[in-house]
Amino acid sequence: MAESREQQILDALAAQGNLRSLCTLRSVGTYIYEGEREYYNLSSNDYLGLAEPALQNRFLLEADVERFLLGNPASRLMTGNSPAYEALETAVADLLGTERALVLGSGFAVNTGVLPAVTERGDLLLADKLVHASLIDGLKLCGAGVEWRRFRHNDMEQLETMLEAQRGHGGRIIVVTESLFSMDGDFAPLAELAELQHRYGFRLYLDEAHAFGVYGPEEERCGAGLLAAYNAGRPEHLLRADYHVVTFGKALASQGAAVGCSDETKRLLVNRMRPLIFSTALPDISLEWTRFLLGLMPEFAPRRKRIQELIALVNTILELETPYESQIVPIPAGSNERALAMAGALKAEGFWATAIRHPTVPEGEARLRVSLCAGHTPYKIEQFATLCRQFG
Numbered sequence: 001m002a003e004s005r006e007q008q009i010l011d012a013l014a015a016q017g018n019l020r021s022l023c024t025l026r027s028v029g030t031y032i033y034e035g036e037r038e039y040y041n042l043s044s045n046d047y048l049g050l051a052e053p054a055l056q057n058r059f060l061l062e063a064d065v066e067r068f069l070l071g072n073p074a075s076r077l078m079t080g081n082s083p084a085y086e087a088l089e090t091a092v093a094d095l096l097g098t099e100r101a102l103v104l105g106s107g108f109a110v111n112t113g114v115l116p117a118v119t120e121r122g123d124l125l126l127a128d129k130l131v132h133a134s135l136i137d138g139l140k141l142c143g144a145g146v147e148w149r150r151f152r153h154n155d156m157e158q159l160e161t162m163l164e165a166q167r168g169h170g171g172r173i174i175v176v177t178e179s180l181f182s183m184d185g186d187f188a189p190l191a192e193l194a195e196l197q198h199r200y201g202f203r204l205y206l207d208e209a210h211a212f213g214v215y216g217p218e219e220e221r222c223g224a225g226l227l228a229a230y231n232a233g234r235p236e237h238l239l240r241a242d243y244h245v246v247t248f249g250k251a252l253a254s255q256g257a258a259v260g261c262s263d264e265t266k267r268l269l270v271n272r273m274r275p276l277i278f279s280t281a282l283p284d285i286s287l288e289w290t291r292f293l294l295g296l297m298p299e300f301a302p303r304r305k306r307i308q309e310l311i312a313l314v315n316t317i318l319e320l321e322t323p324y325e326s327q328i329v330p331i332p333a334g335s336n337e338r339a340l341a342m343a344g345a346l347k348a349e350g351f352w353a354t355a356i357r358h359p360t361v362p363e364g365e366a367r368l369r370v371s372l373c374a375g376h377t378p379y380k381i382e383q384f385a386t387l388c389r390q391f392g
Contacts (some may be wrong), residue, residue: 018357020361026054027041029051030375030376030377032044037350039350039351042346042352042353043352043369043370044371044383045210045249045250046250046251046253046375047214047307047327047371047372047373048213048214048253048374049303049305049373049374049375050300051253054292059288059289062292067284069082069284072077073280074280074281075277075278075279075281076276076281080280082168082284084284085281085285087288087291088103088291088294089101089102089258090259091101092246092294093260095223095224096221096260097221098244098261100261100266101258101261101266102269102273103282105257105279106255107132107134107207107245107247109275109279110245110247110259112134112242113269113274114259114273115138115139115142115174115176116123116272117274118272118367119142120171121146122142122172124149124174125146125147126150126151126163126175126177126202126389127146127148127149127150128176129150129152129153130153130181130184130317131177132178132182133360135207153181153184154186154189158159159196160200164200172203173200173202174202174205175202175204176203176360177205178205178207178209178210179206179225180211180215180226180389183356183361185328187226188206188226190227190239190293193239194230194236194237194238194239194247195237196234197240198237201214205242206227206244208226208244208245208246209245209246211225211226211239212224212225212250212251213300214251214304214326214327215304216228217229218230218298218301220232222297222298222301225246229238242265243261244259244261245260246258252294254289254290255282255290256282256287265356291385300342303374304329304374306371309378310372310376310378311326311327316386317382327371328369328372329369329370329372331353331370331388332365332367333355333368334364335364335366339356339390340357342355342368343368346384346387349383354368356368
């Protein structure tokens with residue numbers, strides 16, 4: 001009997017070292033369990049270490065849980081738009097410094113939904129080469145007559161050349177990038193972007209999924225992200241994000257995401273954003289948990305400081321020519337096979353680090369993607385970094 005098409009595809013993925021499968025795991029604090037085996041979890045995006053029973057118990061003690069919905073069986077435009085949405089969106093807008101905010105079920109939903117909703121024929125989108133897959137999908141979903149191009153990662157010279165070529169462009173120009181890139185762990189050059197925005201007047205779509213909660217000015221708007229931190233430095237040119245995206249499922253250990261925007265943009269999204277219109281609303285308990293954590297942002301300052309200390313520790317041990325900038329630490333492997341072998345070697349020593357392979361990253365650029373979190377101890381991270389030195 002001939003193999004099915006599905007099996008042929010699976011066999012090809014396996015031959016490329018690219019076959020994935022779901023693994024049943026149980027997380028407890030900084031540890032992860034596969035069956036009875038315990039591993040130190042280096043693959044979580046719980047950057048602030050908030051997925052802990054103590055905080056959850058505090059939330060339940062302080063909240064009026066009797067009125068919380070544990071489910072919400074309708075879309076927001078039907079009967080699912082509970083008061084908890086309005087309260088959370090107000091809190092997000094206040095933190096980001098935007099006129100309004102709109103909450104959705106995931107960052108993927110935001111990134112695939114905003115750009116198709118706000119663009120029209122004749123608009124031009126210029127996106128960083130390494131923006132997240134969800135943003136690539138969002139670009140592809142834009143309507144007929146909306147053009148999009150990509151510039152080399154963080155290459156502001158090429159971006160300026162593209163902008164200069166479009167002087168007098170009749171449509172709207174939107175630059176699409178992230179403040180902290182999820183695979184390389186590097187920052188966007190916000191000062192250079194601000195200078196270009198000052199000269200060319202483009203709109204900016206800024207995804208702060210991995211920066212939100214971890215970065216921001218500590219005096220006020222704690223944890224608001226790298227954009228807030230940059231603008232708080234009183235630069236010559238402030239940077240304006242017309243579509244300011246943050247997620248709650250990473251540093252906030254919650255669910256959902258939001259886009260900070262103007263009142264006019266929010267009203268447009270409510271009318272045209274398909275992931276909002278056709279998705280079931282989030283339950284109140286998730287919305288209230290997120291708002292509870294946002295209110296504690298100043299209290300999490302020591303956790304943010306711990307992350308910076310762990311980044312410095314890794315850089316000291318690895319003695320790299322180019323130190324890591326953020327809590328996202330990519331350990332280069334090259335091939336898919338070597339990335340899997342490196343992950344296996346760490347696993348044998350009790351560390352869980354995920355191998356990131358092509359096509360998630362370009363071919364030949366497979367790596368381990370490690371997340372440093374506030375719950376990690378210097379002792380364990382020193383052990384991990386010392387093991388990584390043997391990879392060369």
